[in-house]
Amino acid sequence: MAVFDPWDPAFLADPYPAYAELRAQGRVIRYEPTDQWLVPHHADVSVLLRDRRLGRTYQHRFTHEEFGRTPPPPEHEPFHTLNDHGMLDLEPPDHTRIRRLVSKAFTPRTVERLKPYVDGLAGDLVSALVEAGGGDLLTDVAEPLPVAVIAEMLGIPESDRAPLRPWSADICGMYELNPSEETAAKAVRASVEFSEYLRELIAQRRKEPGDDLISGLIAAHDEGDRLTEQEMISTAVLLLNAGHEATVNATVNGWWALFRNPDQLAALRADHSLVPSAIEELMRYDTPLQLFERWVLDEIEIDGTVIPRGAEVAMLFGSANHDPAVFTDPGRLDLTRQDNPHISFSAGIHYCIGAPLARIELAASMRALLEKAPTLRLAAEPQRKPNFVIRGLEGLSVEVG
Numbered sequence: 350m351a352v353f354d355p356w357d358p359a360f361l362a363d364p365y366p367a368y369a370e371l372r373a374q375g376r377v378i379r380y381e382p383t384d385q386w387l388v389p390h391h392a393d394v395s396v397l398l399r400d401r402r403l404g405r406t407y408q409h410r411f412t413h414e415e416f417g418r419t420p421p422p423p424e425h426e427p428f429h430t431l432n433d434h435g436m437l438d439l440e441p442p443d444h445t446r447i448r449r450l451v452s453k454a455f456t457p458r459t460v461e462r463l464k465p466y467v468d469g470l471a472g473d474l475v476s477a478l479v480e481a482g483g484g485d486l487l488t489d490v491a492e493p494l495p496v497a498v499i500a501e502m503l504g505i506p507e508s509d510r511a512p513l514r515p516w517s518a519d520i521c522g523m524y525e526l527n528p529s530e531e532t533a534a535k536a537v538r539a540s541v542e543f544s545e546y547l548r549e550l551i552a553q554r555r556k557e558p559g560d561d562l563i564s565g566l567i568a569a570h571d572e573g574d575r576l577t578e579q580e581m582i583s584t585a586v587l588l589l590n591a592g593h594e595a596t597v598n599a600t601v602n603g604w605w606a607l608f609r610n611p612d613q614l615a616a617l618r619a620d621h622s623l624v625p626s627a628i629e630e631l632m633r634y635d636t637p638l639q640l641f642e643r644w645v646l647d648e649i650e651i652d653g654t655v656i657p658r659g660a661e662v663a664m665l666f667g668s669a670n671h672d673p674a675v676f677t678d679p680g681r682l683d684l685t686r687q688d689n690p691h692i693s694f695s696a697g698i699h700y701c702i703g704a705p706l707a708r709i710e711l712a713a714s715m716r717a718l719l720e721k722a723p724t725l726r727l728a729a730e731p732q733r734k735p736n737f738v739i740r741g742l743e744g745l746s747v748e749v750g
């Protein structure tokens with residue numbers, strides 16, 4: 350019997366059968382190992398993401414003690430200071446203020462202007478892969494593309510980019526369920542180093558502004574309201590991390606799914622106009638971010654179960670994306686799927702600000718691979734990363750030619 354166990358490699362290999370069982374168990378399921386309420390149905394996830402009685406944080410309304418939670422240990426402070434001042438972990442009014450400033454850089458129109466640069470970069474990366482006769486799709490294409498794009502937008506010089514990926518990976522370890530002390534120690538170290546780096550960069554940009562996003566944040570007046578330095582640092586780190594982690598995984602999870610579904614890959618190769626619907630379907634089919642949490646700020650009730658203030662709800666995006674109440678034959682990869690309200694970019698006030706950019710990046714690498722590497726094939730079975738929330742592969746070994 351498929352069991353929901355986010356630490357079990359068998360579950361991680363294919364969590365979707367276990368989700369089907371969870372959905373059959375009910376609309377809300379108590380899960381003791383993480384002290385959370387699991388929500389597996391699409392309709393509930395969709396409604397709860399928009400429900401203001403829930404929040405990504407409670408600290409705008411309650412102290413840890415008032416909320417019945419223990420404060421994090423003081424040695425984790427550098428991670429929390431960094432994390433808690435980014436918009437993803439803020440609620441209104443701070444969330445609204447920061448999101449309004451940042452969103453100017455991410456409107457579909459602004460992002461559309463980046464398209465030639467993103468297409469060019471994707472083309473160069475894929476050409477190098479083809480010349481080499483293959484390689485690791487993750488390190489050769491999936492990763493360098495979004496890292497370069499977001500670093501370029503923020504104005505991080507090329508010579509400074511090497512540590513961005515390890516810093517991000519170490520910080521993102523904290524977003525898994527029940528992170529270990531070792532994970533926390535790594536995240537704290539990365540938070541200190543990353544913040545220090547950005548503090549210096551901000552000081553430089555203050556002296557010599559450029560046309561990059563960091564200079565924009567420094568200059569931004571939003572009805573007289575500036576970002577504090579900590580908010581700027583946290584915003585930059587959030588954009589750098591969120592700006593590539595999921596895109597990398599969506600790319601490799603997507604190609605791994607295509608290799609396992611050769612009829613769909615053949616259809617895509619025969620008709621490149623399927624790229625936009627293929628991207629949406631691949632993000633639904635193997636959801637790059639599997640779970641998002643919300644604190645219950647004011648009591649809610651789901652299907653007769655009362656969930657009190659202070660509880661935590663875990664919304665299962667991968668399950669919602671495979672809910673047969675919304676998706677016909679959800680276990681089937683169908684690149685022509687038209688009605689595809691997947692929840693991979695979330696909903697409500699925290700809806701992914703980078704969604705238009707992510708779509709451009711995913712389309713750029715997919716188009717380049719279809720056009721320049723029409724014989725792309727798997728060279729070795731990939732290994733899954735041992736993570737649950739951020740779902741990805743260790744690598745994706747491919748051959749061309």
Ligand code: HEM
Pocket residue numbers: 405436437438448499587588591592593595596599637638641642693694695696698699700701702703704706707
């Ligand atoms: C396939 C790629 C991506 C996926 C699947 C994804 C997914 C998500 C999800 C699910 C959330 C909301 C989490 C929640 O509701 O708790 C989110 C928020 C966010 N994403 Fe993305 N994302 C992707 C790419 C990007 C990119 C490219 C950027 C920026 C360049 C970005 C920046 C952000 C930011 C700043 C937030 C916080 C928004 C807020 O709190 O208001 N993401 N993303």
